[in-house]
Amino acid sequence: MSTTTLGIIGVGTVGAGAARRAVDAGLNVVLSNSRGPETLADLVVELGQRARAATPAEAASAGDLVIAAVPLSVHEQLNPAELAGKTVIDPMNYAPTPNWRAPELDSNELTSSELVQRHLAGARVVKVLHSIIPKQLLELHRPAGAPDRTALPLSGDDPGAKNEVADLLDVLGFDAVDLGPLADSWRSEPNTPLYAIPYVGQSPSGLTPRDLAAWAQQAPGVPVSAAGVRELAAAAVRGPAGFQM
Numbered sequence: 001m002s003t004t005t006l007g008i009i010g011v012g013t014v015g016a017g018a019a020r021r022a023v024d025a026g027l028n029v030v031l032s033n034s035r036g037p038e039t040l041a042d043l044v045v046e047l048g049q050r051a052r053a054a055t056p057a058e059a060a061s062a063g064d065l066v067i068a069a070v071p072l073s074v075h076e077q078l079n080p081a082e083l084a085g086k087t088v089i090d091p092m093n094y095a096p097t098p099n100w101r102a103p104e105l106d107s108n109e110l111t112s113s114e115l116v117q118r119h120l121a122g123a124r125v126v127k128v129l130h131s132i133i134p135k136q137l138l139e140l141h142r143p144a145g146a147p148d149r150t151a152l153p154l155s156g157d158d159p160g161a162k163n164e165v166a167d168l169l170d171v172l173g174f175d176a177v178d179l180g181p182l183a184d185s186w187r188s189e190p191n192t193p194l195y196a197i198p199y200v201g202q203s204p205s206g207l208t209p210r211d212l213a214a215w216a217q218q219a220p221g222v223p224v225s226a227a228g229v230r231e232l233a234a235a236a237v238r239g240p241a242g243f244q245m
């Protein structure tokens with residue numbers, strides 16, 4: 001079954017970016033956050049008739065696929081019963097803070113998506129959309145077969161779910177490269193060569209880390225081929241998990 005409706009739980013930078021790309025590609029979206037549908041009214045108006053706002057439970061139920069675009073620190077607030085049986089796209093990255101750390105991630109015992117899969121035991125979690133900034137997602141999409149089409153890495157333990165997500169990426173204008181099970185998804189996480197930077201391209205020199213981050217959020221991006229994704233993933237060396245602040 002091909003995806004016609006995306007359920008989106010968490011409508012910040014990533015959720016809103018995915019919603020814009022999905023609507024532009026002809027899909028319907030059901031948006032949700034923790035504060036309630038009324039807080040999403042402006043975005044629904046902007047997106048038009050293919051978008052509506054609802055509760056997370058309704059977004060989970062309505063979506064052929066569901067994107068859980070919330071901070072990893074609140075992933076346990078995702079309702080396992082509501083997401084049971086669903087293919088759940090996990091774009092979350094580990095960002096330890098003084099208030100929240102995950103020892104199993106700090107020790108590299110698990111990847112962040114294995115943590116999410118353990119919580120959402122009845123769902124099929126596919127890690128994807130975590131390694132590209134939404135601005136570049138909105139710029140780099142191309143029709144199938146275009147010579148400069150960009151590829152994105154995905155990981156998951158369920159082959160059928162990965163196929164569904166690869167089909168969705170194709171509709172959104174991207175190729176998919178399967179990096180294997182969730183246990184191997186560290187190869188595309190922060191602090192690896194595949195994470196974000198290849199899609200951003202060469203930054204202006206002399207920027208502070210803060211200015212670099214702001215620049216990257218607005219950079220138009222450069223295409224990355226499937227061969228490029230494979231090469232960068234193969235070059236990854238596992239270090240400390242998460243953003244090192």
Ligand SMILES: NC(=O)c1ccc[n+]([C@@H]2O[C@H](COP(=O)([O-])OP(=O)(O)OC[C@H]3O[C@@H](n4cnc5c(N)ncnc54)[C@H](OP(=O)(O)O)[C@@H]3O)[C@@H](O)[C@H]2O)c1
Nearest residue numbers: 010011012013014033034035069070071072077092093130
């Ligand atoms: N920003 C990027 O460039 C980027 C790129 C790739 C991946 N990521 C990852 O993608 C995830 C989302 O990042 P973001 O930048 O989009 O974050 P964000 O802008 O802070 O948005 C987070 C969203 O999650 C919602 N939320 C929080 N708790 C919730 C709950 N219990 N139920 C439903 N919704 C909830 C928030 O809604 P309320 O305000 O209503 O709580 C908000 O809409 C993160 O894990 C991040 O690591 C980010």
